[in-house]
Amino acid sequence: MEALLKELQEKEVGKVLPNEPLANHTTMKIGGPADVLVEPKSLEKLQETMETINKYKVKWTAIGRGSNLLVSDLGIEGVVIKLGNGMDHLELEGEEVHVGGGYSLIKLVTIISKKGLTGLEFAGGIPGSVGGAVYMNAGAHGSDMSKVLKKAHILFEDGKMEWLTADELNFSYRTSILQKERPGICLEAVLNVEQGNREEVVAQLQKNKDYRRDTQPFSYPCAGSIFRNPLPDYAGQLIEKAGLKGHKIGGAKVSDMHANFIVNDDGAKAQDVLDLIEYIKETILEKYNIQLETEVEIIGRK
Incomplete structure (x- = not known):
C-alpha cells in the first residue's frame, strides 16, 4: 500500500x-x-x-x-x-444537461429551476451527488432519474469506461444495473429537461423542498431512507405502526419525525445502526409477514 x-x-x-x-x-x-x-x-x-x-x-x-x-x-x-471537486462540471446545451458525477444534486436542481427548465423538480432536497442518484435511481414525488437520464458515463470494476443509455442501465425502483449485474460508478451524466414556466418550476421545486424539510429529519446526521418501500405498503408507515418510532440501540435512533430514517442521535457506531436495522426487520416480519430490504448501501470491512 x-x-x-x-x-x-x-x-x-x-x-x-x-x-x-x-x-x-x-x-x-x-x-x-x-x-x-x-x-x-x-x-x-x-x-x-x-x-x-x-x-x-x-x-x-x-x-x-x-x-x-x-x-x-x-x-x-x-x-x-x-467523486467531488474536479468531477463536478456542469454544461447546459439547450434542453440537455451535461453534469459531472460529483456534482451536488440539490445544487443542480436549484440552478436548472432558476432557468425555467423542468424535469428535475422531484429531486428538490434530495442530498447526494448526481453519480449517486444515477447509481440508485434516486426519486421522489412520482418521478426518478430514469425519467430524465439520456446516458451516463460509467467506470466499471476492471477500470474500463463506457457510455450507457437509460435503457442499458436497466432502471427499476431505486435500482440500476450498476449495483449488482455490472458493478460500476457514474462519472458523468447527460439529462433531458424541457423549457417550462420559470415561476411554476421554482414554485414546485420549493414545494418539494418544503415537504422534505417538514417531514424528514435532515437536521440530524442520517443517510436518507433506510428501507425500500415494499409497495403497495410504505416502510415508514409499517415501522411507525409497529411502535418503533424513537426506538434506540446505542447512539442510533429511529427518527421521531419519519420512521424510515435512522439518525445518529448520540455518537452512533455503524454496528448500532446495523443492530437497529435487524431489529426493525425482525419486528416487521413477525408482525406483518413483510420482509424489508435496505435501501441504504452498507459497505466496508466486516
Whole structure:
C-alpha cells in the first residue's frame, strides 16, 4: 500500500489521504478509515488513479457525497475514490444537461429551476451527488432519474469506461444495473429537461423542498431512507405502526419525525445502526409477514 500511496502522490492525481476517517465523508457521520482516500481533480486524473490501482491489484470503492451510505466501523480496505471537486462540471446545451458525477444534486436542481427548465423538480432536497442518484435511481414525488437520464458515463470494476443509455442501465425502483449485474460508478451524466414556466418550476421545486424539510429529519446526521418501500405498503408507515418510532440501540435512533430514517442521535457506531436495522426487520416480519430490504448501501470491512 505504501508504494501505491507514494505513486498516487507523485502523479498529483488530487487529494491523497492515508487512513482517512470516512465519518468525515458520510452524511451519517459514521465510518472507520479508508486505507487511502483519493479525490481526483479531473477525469484524466481519475483514469491515472485507476491505472495505478490496477497496477498494484488493490481493491477500490467509489463514493460521492456520502448520503445513502453506511460505512463499517472497521473502515474500507484499499482505495476509496471520492467523486467531488474536479468531477463536478456542469454544461447546459439547450434542453440537455451535461453534469459531472460529483456534482451536488440539490445544487443542480436549484440552478436548472432558476432557468425555467423542468424535469428535475422531484429531486428538490434530495442530498447526494448526481453519480449517486444515477447509481440508485434516486426519486421522489412520482418521478426518478430514469425519467430524465439520456446516458451516463460509467467506470466499471476492471477500470474500463463506457457510455450507457437509460435503457442499458436497466432502471427499476431505486435500482440500476450498476449495483449488482455490472458493478460500476457514474462519472458523468447527460439529462433531458424541457423549457417550462420559470415561476411554476421554482414554485414546485420549493414545494418539494418544503415537504422534505417538514417531514424528514435532515437536521440530524442520517443517510436518507433506510428501507425500500415494499409497495403497495410504505416502510415508514409499517415501522411507525409497529411502535418503533424513537426506538434506540446505542447512539442510533429511529427518527421521531419519519420512521424510515435512522439518525445518529448520540455518537452512533455503524454496528448500532446495523443492530437497529435487524431489529426493525425482525419486528416487521413477525408482525406483518413483510420482509424489508435496505435501501441504504452498507459497505466496508466486516
